Amino acid sequence: MNPGFDLEALRHGNRRALAKAITLVESRLEEHREQAQSILEQTLPLSGNSIRIGITGIPGVGKSTFIEAFGLHLIEQGKRVAVLAVDPSSPIAGGSILGDKTRMEELSRHDAAFIRPSPAEGALGGVAQKTRETMLLCEAAGYDVVLVETVGVGQSEYEVAGMVDFFMVLMLPNAGDELQGIKKGIMELADALVINKADGESVNLASMTLKHYTAAMTLLRHALHWSPQVMTCSALQRENIDGVWNMVLEYEQQVKREQAFQTKRDRQARDWMRHLINEMLQLKLTQNNAAKRLLPELEQQVLAQTMTPYAAARRIIDCL
């Protein structure tokens, strides 16, 4: 079924086996997709044992530097760290935001780190589906912490927030610039705001920003089991990186104590399943030739007021 794929090697953390499985997950070939599904079903019982952390922030906020510092700190604590990316813009930009591993030079050389660029836009479920599956494979390969990075483009932050246990928004020390172009909906998803670049001449500005956002966050609705934290750090100076990690550990303890950790994952899995069902239903329609031919014609009739939207929709559905 999976010629040349070594499940035992993957289970024991072999990087080549992991990379090969991810390549199958990311492939556009139907044959590879089937192999990938078979591997996923075999590795599924081994997955789920990491803490999944989503990291977002506008370009220039220092995401790479932060992830490098954060990842190295985790490795010092004895963790194995996988870094994945969800970047819907990568095919347009001609390369992934993580394609250039020199961005995280020290981390990428480390045995305990596995860095994987964003998959190109793909089949059903899009980039998010592939990243979710890659996450499961990394967990099966024994990675304790999975960092999922995204740039703030389109729906990607929502997608990442929907697949992680803890969602972190990196900010610049810049209190005046309200919300720094970050959508309000994203702030409501954040489990923490981390103000990076709190170093050099920006130290004072960073602590003003801290106050500003601490006040702002109390105005937003959030999850029941956790009050979102706001803190500063300097990824460049490696300052308070341990503070950020301790916060994540505190979060994990608290939500596990209140049984909310698994509840959130269950909700995410259920939501994602529903999402895929919807996409597959849509696909059934777009792959139906009669419906495809009829749609523009019926739309014209609706716009010309010779048919109601209801009657037009009915006729499309009757094609199935």
Added chain:
Amino acid sequence: MNPGFDLEALRHGNRRALAKAITLVESRLEEHREQAQSILEQTLPLSGNSIRIGITGIPGVGKSTFIEAFGLHLIEQGKRVAVLAVDPSSPIAGGSILGDKTRMEELSRHDAAFIRPSPAEGALGGVAQKTRETMLLCEAAGYDVVLVETVGVGQSEYEVAGMVDFFMVLMLPNAGDELQGIKKGIMELADALVINKADGESVNLASMTLKHYTAAMTLLRHALHWSPQVMTCSALQRENIDGVWNMVLEYEQQVKREQAFQTKRDRQARDWMRHLINEMLQLKLTQNNAAKRLLPELEQQVLAQTMTPYAAARRIIDCL
């Protein structure tokens, strides 16, 4: 096909014929739905000639008093006015927000006004579908202005904004209480904020509120062809009701000059058709016995990590 239904009477504005057609639209019986669709197709070429105005606002803002004052002003201008409601909570509350016509006593007695309470939650497309169809019937019966009222519950404001030409949010004179519990998304849909109850001791507060929201509205993104207006009025004292109507007329002129009026309606019709197609697709699934049986079982397997969400979704779709 439509025993007892008199299309000619409807076209000439006969209230009984209109009420009868709406009753068919709102009926849950399949036979009535078919009759309703037939009537709609016949009246469709006659519809579309009104200006459709959506009105929302939190309970206590004075919606009924405003609609009464606004409607009477329109009738003075020689218009015929239909008042409809989209109230998703009405079946729970045991009655429509417009059920009690004494709310708009003077207006409801008027020959040139037609007031229809919110339909009870119903079949495909929900309350919004029935209200859209009722709107078309009112237009065919010669009503020049259709007012669609909603309380700010759930998705109802979005649904109303998606079926009208002009969307108005009524506010209280209360600058301090930021956004007055109205969702930010709703503010982005608003073509106007109208601060009601600008009378008596509240006059000064209302003008402060006016300044506050005028500033706030510039921060939000809006449609290209119109900058949302903020104004005050007193429905109780019948003050500046003409100002509100003149603003709507100005809007109509401006967007018609820029060809944006029909463009918006076309987009709404297309969006609604897509929405109905999606609902019908969902329905196909929920009406499929095999899928219905399988769903909870597959969900359990996903949560127990013995199946991926992708594989589970695939199996559901294979039932169709």
